[in-house]
């Protein structure tokens with residue numbers, strides 16, 4: 324909620340002509356949007372604001388504001404603690420912020436305190452969005468639940484629903500601007516009501532609720548591919564919601580369902596309105612409807628009166644529910660919330676121990692659940708280039724788990740199927756499925772990254788079509804020629820492929836792509852069945868780049884050339900070379916197979932004998948008739964056998980024709996392999 328509020332404040336200021344900057348040194352105004360939910364958050368905010376004191380001393384004109392929940396909770400007292408603050412504005416006074424900044428800048432006022440409003444007059448939609456793909460959309464403000472520990476109802480006021488049409492308009496505009504995902508925000512979205520106070524949790528319309536009806540409308544917005552929502556209160560998360568999650572394809576399989584505690588005694592004192600077993604029943608029902616739903620939660624440890632036994636109940640429920648992730652908080656009293664009047668009796672040390680124990684349990688559970696994705700496919704909405712590994716992109720799957728895989732800028736905003744191969748921390752790593760990658764690539768005007776994407780995804784036509792347009796501007800021309808040449812080979816345009824490889828060889832003979840181009844030239848001959856030239860080029864490659872990585876391919880292809888030309892001995896020698904010089908290569912395995920005789924050529928077996936003499940007799944007879952016959956000795960499990968085979972042929976059709984001829988002579992035939 325706070326993040327979206329910050330975006331909205333940025334949007335409001337930008338509308339007035341302000342620009343954003345990352346550096347306080349550059350800023351004319353600094354606005355701190357604060358959270359009061361926990362004491363720790365408040366302390367951090369105060370020290371962050373205080374850190375601007377030297378700058379304010381240097382530049383007294385710098386306007387400093389503290390806004391959000393802390394502003395509402397403490398008002399003027401904030402200025403007593405940090406006197407450099409010029410204005411204060413509570414969450415409901417968010418729309419007063421630009422005017423407050425103006426007033427201070429124009430020196431019309433020395434100080435502005437704007438905390439009078441209890442709830443926002445409306446929820447605006449001019450937020451500035453940090454991401455261009457996924458946007459936060461507020462659907463309601465405030466909360467009516469008054470959980471005993473929580474300050475939210477006091478600082479954000481009562482629930483006020485935003486009109487559904489406004490929400491839909493904002494999301495449509497987001498879709499028009501290329502956004503693919505929206506996350507609907509509210510303290511308790513399941514009690515969303517279209518207008519303030521109307522029909523909370525009304526399920527009168529055939530098992531739906533105002534919230535599920537809203538989900539249904541958003542699901543129909545073209546361009547939006549995914550819908551998420553935060554936060555659900557267990558007492559209000561209903562069967563209607565789970566059904567909607569099952570039936571609405573864009574609604575993602577993730578539910579954030581704060582448990583807070585697993586002890587009924589504590590839950591009662593917290594005023595949560597459910598018991599542990601009711602919570603678990605809800606989870607069971609959710610899984611009945613949405614089997615692959617990820618579940619996350621919030622838990623508070625060290626709430627007043629929490630005994631060891633109560634804590635153990637929380638651990639137990641956590642295990643039973645099976646959380647993909649959880650936020651664990653140490654309780655802190657938040658006046659005027661009701662529990663702030665209770666004795667905060669769990670010692671700090673015990674709170675810390677319980678916090679650590681739950682963090683350990685959470686990590687164990689979430690990594691076990693993450694690992695279940697390994698080997699499977701998961702759908703990822705690509706959001707950005709990885710910060711550290713620039714050749715990779717990251718996004719989240721429908722369960723809201725981060726996924727990283729190899730790819731470029733052209734994929735941002737696309738939805739990809741990724742095969743998961745490992746888990747690093749709480750991130751899944753994998754590979755995009757190539758066919759889908761090619762099919763899903765947007766046909767944008769050629770950009771360097773786009774060509775790379777086309778190429779790695781096997782879209783050779785686009786690599787060539789768009790690549791030739793880039794010849795002038797592409798930075799690594801050698802790489803471009805290599806990609807175009809290779810693509811042309813794949814498309815069967817061997818002469819043109821050769822031309823591109825030759826340009827590369829002529830213009831950048833020292834390039835890292837030159838050896839690959841030499842191989843590409845050889846391949847272009849091989850693929851067009853010109854084995855003589857192919858052989859010459861592979862040999863040239865091997866002498867020019869001895870011991871290079873492509874050696875295995877070159878030897879392998881030389882064997883193939885020899886095989887095609889019927890030169891079996893030479894083929895055998897080349898296969899041996901692959902095996903001995905590149906034992907770890909992919910080709911070595913295939914060479915071993917080829918050397919197991921049959922794969923090298925097609926032949927016709929005309930008999931298998933226990934006695935060598937019988938095999939010899941048949942073999943002689945066939946040789947006399949002009950056939951190329953031979954005997955192969957093989958050792959079975961129990962005894963040896965002698966097989967008579969006829970012919971060494973380059974293709975199966977010729978072998979079949981020979982078999983037909985032999986059958987006409989009354990012989991039993993079996994074509995090998």
Ligand code: 5AD
Nearest residue numbers: 472473581621622652653654655657
């Ligand atoms: N102390 C600790 N955690 C709290 N939360 C809310 N109030 C408090 C508090 N006084 C936690 C709850 C809530 C999350 C946003 O913050 O778990 O779900």
Ligand code: SF4
Nearest residue numbers: 466468469470473475
């Ligand atoms: Fe706070 Fe409870 Fe409302 Fe959540 S539901 S905001 S915990 S009062």
